[in-house]
Amino acid sequence: MIRRIVTLLAWIKTEEGKKAFRYSLTSVISAVISQLAFLALYGLSILGAKYSSISATLIGAVPSYFLNRYWAFEKKERNHFFSEVVPYFIMAVLGLVASTWSSDFADSHRSIVGNSRLAQIIWVDGAYFGAFAVLWVAKYFFLRKFLFGRDQKKSQPVVDTSN
Template identity: 25%
Template sequence: MSFIDGLMARTPAPVQRLALRHHELIKFALVGGSTMIFDMAIFYSLSLSVLEQKPVVAKVIASTLATVLSYFLNREWAFKNRGGRQTHHEVLLFFVISGMGVILQAAPLFIANNLFDVRNHASVAQLVVIDFVLGYVIGNVLQLAFRFWALRKFAFPETQGHEDQEIEALATGQVTFDENKPASQSDSIS
């Protein structure tokens, strides 16, 4: 039994049903949280050093690198049971959608820096807080909602009727939480 299966077995039934019903959203959020930390490390490394006067450029670079990592994590874990597209179409759609997400995420920083000129009126400590709120709170909410909807709809579409069958199989225990394969065929994974 995998770690996730063991955790799900100890979860109260109402919470378990909710988690099973929204397992893609939960996985997508975990991938997003991981890539957000990766993004923040790159962004602050750049914006507090070589790109100090160009925080939007630093944000776009950090977001782009985080997007590449996000593709692999989403493809191999969060949306691994979706598809139906050829890989090159899926990759193209993922990066177009994610590119739109990068623009949505950078928009609050762009507005603050170019319309309100906050860089010239704030201390370094204030800029760190402003950049965090604009780029990681407001920007992430915008891009997260858009990307989850668009990735499920376009890049990783479900096969017709597959999701309802999958949820029913998960809820009845015929499929493990991690692998979405019959329990007798499940491979052990994290």
């Protein structure tokens, strides 16, 4: 167990480990923001499940983009609207569609958990959160490969193996 912890800590110090760790923390921050928004809007009956999900996802997407771009993937140059912002928000819309469908479906079937409003809120919120959890790993690889990681490491030294 200690060896695994030491190995994990050593990996977090690598460039890839640092990005993955920061991406994870960014996801936690964004998830907390989205969850609080969803729970406030749905739990206080301000909006139904569908519109609470849409609103919460949009609220969490903005800090997620900036934290991922500038902190997790350490991009410092100017934002590229069509090659970064648009694909990022298309990805956010996919999450929005999944979470909206999931929370609306759970809300339509909330009687499964009984008549307790608290149990129903937890049920619907779990469906909302679960949709994002499923997409979380795929999103990391997409961000790393296509959005924020593609221009990095272009200037790596070439190793001559002909000798």
